[in-house]
Amino acid sequence: MSTHRWSNWSATETARPQQIVTPHSVGELAALVGAATERGTHVKAVGAGHSFTGAAVTDGILIRLDHLAGIVAVEPAVDGALVTVLAGTRLRDLNVALWARGLALANLGDIDVQTVAGAVSTGTHGTGAAFGGLATQIRALDVVLADGTVAHCSPTENPTLFEAARLGLGALGIVTALTLACVPAFALHARESTGTLDATLERLADDRAHTDHFEFYWFPHTRRVLTKHNTRMPADTPLEPVPRVSGYLDDELLSNTLFEGVNRFGTAFPAAIPRINALSSRLLGTREYIDRSYRVYASPRRVRFREMEYAIPVDALETVLGEIDRWITRTGFHVAFPVEVRFACADDVWLSTAHDRASAYVAVHQYHRRQHDTYFRAVESISRAADGRPHWGKMHYRTAADLRPAYPRFDEFVSARDKFDPTRTFDNPYLRTVLG
Ligand SMILES: Cc1cc2nc3c(=O)[nH]c(=O)nc-3n(C[C@H](O)[C@H](O)[C@H](O)COP(=O)(O)OP(=O)(O)OC[C@H]3O[C@@H](n4cnc5c(N)ncnc54)[C@H](O)[C@@H]3O)c2cc1C
Numbered sequence: 001m002s003t004h005r006w007s008n009w010s011a012t013e014t015a016r017p018q019q020i021v022t023p024h025s026v027g028e029l030a031a032l033v034g035a036a037t038e039r040g041t042h043v044k045a046v047g048a049g050h051s052f053t054g055a056a057v058t059d060g061i062l063i064r065l066d067h068l069a070g071i072v073a074v075e076p077a078v079d080g081a082l083v084t085v086l087a088g089t090r091l092r093d094l095n096v097a098l099w100a101r102g103l104a105l106a107n108l109g110d111i112d113v114q115t116v117a118g119a120v121s122t123g124t125h126g127t128g129a130a131f132g133g134l135a136t137q138i139r140a141l142d143v144v145l146a147d148g149t150v151a152h153c154s155p156t157e158n159p160t161l162f163e164a165a166r167l168g169l170g171a172l173g174i175v176t177a178l179t180l181a182c183v184p185a186f187a188l189h190a191r192e193s194t195g196t197l198d199a200t201l202e203r204l205a206d207d208r209a210h211t212d213h214f215e216f217y218w219f220p221h222t223r224r225v226l227t228k229h230n231t232r233m234p235a236d237t238p239l240e241p242v243p244r245v246s247g248y249l250d251d252e253l254l255s256n257t258l259f260e261g262v263n264r265f266g267t268a269f270p271a272a273i274p275r276i277n278a279l280s281s282r283l284l285g286t287r288e289y290i291d292r293s294y295r296v297y298a299s300p301r302r303v304r305f306r307e308m309e310y311a312i313p314v315d316a317l318e319t320v321l322g323e324i325d326r327w328i329t330r331t332g333f334h335v336a337f338p339v340e341v342r343f344a345c346a347d348d349v350w351l352s353t354a355h356d357r358a359s360a361y362v363a364v365h366q367y368h369r370r371q372h373d374t375y376f377r378a379v380e381s382i383s384r385a386a387d388g389r390p391h392w393g394k395m396h397y398r399t400a401a402d403l404r405p406a407y408p409r410f411d412e413f414v415s416a417r418d419k420f421d422p423t424r425t426f427d428n429p430y431l432r433t434v435l436g
Contacts, residue, residue: 006056018061021061043058053430054428071101091115107137108126108134120166123353128344140154140157164416169430169435188231211229263303304368314343324339344359353392
């Protein structure tokens with residue numbers, strides 16, 4: 001039995017790969033993959049291990065791309081630049097390197113520790129009705145295929161590989177470089193405030209239309225929400241970051257240290273959770289700040305949790321939240337984590353959760369010491385009734401049979417996988433479940 005062990009951030013998945021390899025060059029990686037295919041050994045790249053699903057699990061060779069990191073080319077464009085970056089680059093490092101060049105990623109999720117390739121491979125997204133997920137920012141890719149060749153692809157060169165591999169679930173090959181359409185650096189003016197769910201839903205169309213990046217957190221067992229309105233500003237706007245001391249109090253104490261304590265207490269005394277939620281939602285105050293875009297989008301997450309996130313048509317949001325609320329009331333299940341609601345525009349990425357439709361994202365979380373299954377299954381059943389699509393990197397119970405009808409280009413993706421990985425070198429149990 002292998003002595004190598006791997007587990008993901010949320011400790012929901014573990015693996016015992018035969019080998020863990022950190023190649024120093026694309027040539028070394030390509031030779032390794034070609035040889036593994038000849039031997040019939042599975043190969044899987046892992047990023048930061050931040051997927052809650054078993055997307056990165058392997059019993060074969062686990063590849064870390066830590067040595068394939070950094071920006072390798074910047075080509076100026078009318079509205080920013082095309083930036084080619086190696087696949088193992090962490091988003092946090094990319095953000096800093098881009099800022100130094102007067103550039104930025106157009107949108108980001110709420111953490112920045114992922115690798116670029118890992119983030120795009122599962123459809124990582126942020127919020128903003130006019131913005132797509134990270135995969136929509138890709139303009140070209142280099143991919144090591146199962147036979148050990150390196151393929152370059154773009155919308156005009158090898159387009160089938162491009163369409164599949166820009167959100168490829170690690171199923172087509174190992175991405176080694178990505179060319180991203182980056183925008184001029186910008187600041188964000190963040191406005192956070194509390195309110196009620198009913199008023200937020202009433203104003204939703206307006207907030208989505210007039211705020212670049214709008215999201216809200218609903219506190220279950222209450223009708224209270226925390227709203228976040230982030231507005232894009234020129235990069236030379238005088239920055240007014242969150243003051244260090246109060247920022248530490250809000251982010252570290254309330255979101256991390258204190259939140260850990262609250263969750264431990266809620267685990268021991270679940271009946272107290274509704275009152276804790278009511279109190280937390282009132283303790284959070286209003287705050288405004290202006291900072292570099294990437295510093296506003298992302299924040300540290302030190303409380304371990306499990307997460308499920310469903311993309312649903314925007315029009316279904318009120319019904320889905322209402323159903324979740326009714327389920328919580330009916331069953332008496334106690335939910336301590338706020339439900340996070342974000343938005344994205346429709347896109348054309350084959351396996352994007354926002355494929356062909358403007359989407360609302362409903363994310364539910366559960367503290368890692370508490371049982372998540374009952375809650376997540378209920379939310380999945382409610383979201384499925386609204387034609388929801390689960391985030392590929394977050395927990396769900398779906399299989400190929402019921403995912404196929406949810407994605408108009410599903411069969412094209414499966415055909416591309418047959419073409420580019422006929423030997424199933426990049427296969428794992430997760431891919432067998434979701435792709436068949
Ligand atoms: C605390 C937390 C917050 C999060 N916030 C958000 C959020 O705001 N928005 C959102 O959409 N998601 C979010 N996620 C989910 C996360 O962005 C995704 O799961 C993402 O895939 C993780 O990136 P990673 O680098 O850790 O990849 P991993 O989880 O390590 O891998 C993900 C997949 O990518 C594949 N892969 C990795 N590298 C390569 C490569 N070079 N070539 C081919 N395939 C590759 C892996 O094999 C695997 O299939 C969050 C997760 C956590 C734990």
